[in-house]
Amino acid sequence: MGGGHEPEPTRESLYTPVTSKAFTDTWLFKAFDLPTTWFKENVIDKYRKKYPYYHRRYPRVPTIDQCFVDDELCNLEADEQYKRDRLSDRKTSTNYFIKHGDMGYAHNVKNALMKQKHRMLWERKYGEVGSRGDPNKYPNVIDMEPGTLEHEDTLIGNMRKFGNNHDRNPKEMAP
Numbered sequence: 001m002g003g004g005h006e007p008e009p010t011r012e013s014l015y016t017p018v019t020s021k022a023f024t025d026t027w028l029f030k031a032f033d034l035p036t037t038w039f040k041e042n043v044i045d046k047y048r049k050k051y052p053y054y055h056r057r058y059p060r061v062p063t064i065d066q067c068f069v070d071d072e073l074c075n076l077e078a079d080e081q082y083k084r085d086r087l088s089d090r091k092t093s094t095n096y097f098i099k100h101g102d103m104g105y106a107h108n109v110k111n112a113l114m115k116q117k118h119r120m121l122w123e124r125k126y127g128e129v130g131s132r133g134d135p136n137k138y139p140n141v142i143d144m145e146p147g148t149l150e151h152e153d154t155l156i157g158n159m160r161k162f163g164n165n166h167d168r169n170p171k172e173m174a175p
Contacts, residue, residue, distance in 0.1 A: 058084065 061081050067074035098119070103111055 061077040064078040067078055
């Protein structure tokens with residue numbers, strides 16, 4: 001790349017782990033490393049329980065264009081996969097709108113932080129966005145004008161229900 005004294009790195013040199021041969025080949029390093037490595041591999045890993053993964057993972061199934069026309073089971077699996085993907089996309093879209101929606105064209109990180117702060121303060125005062133606030137649980141709800149909380153909850157609830165699909169949302173939520 002230039003007239004530098006360093007040779008150009010090769011692909012192999014970029015992807016090999018960097019180790020200092022001067023220390024890792026010494027007897028002092030091996031005296032500490034071998035017993036600890038043996039103990040971890042033969043004692044700890046053998047008796048350690050598998051960590052449970054709580055989210056259900058569905059294996060990917062063939063899409064509808066990969067199924068035969070008369071294969072009903074394949075069509076059913078593809079339909080279920082499509083529904084799971086669509087639900088995931090709606091949740092993602094709603095969360096994106098909660099974070100970045102209504103910020104306009106020229107927003108910056110400070111505006112995003114302030115929006116998040118205001119949302120967190122609102123949730124601390126009235127409960128999670130989209131949930132109907134209980135006046136006994138949130139005493140500040142009583143001080144609001146009648147119908148304000150219901151109107152706000154209905155809008156956010158509809159957004160959570162329908163996702164960020166603007167053509168199906170009420171006109172109050174239109175961009």
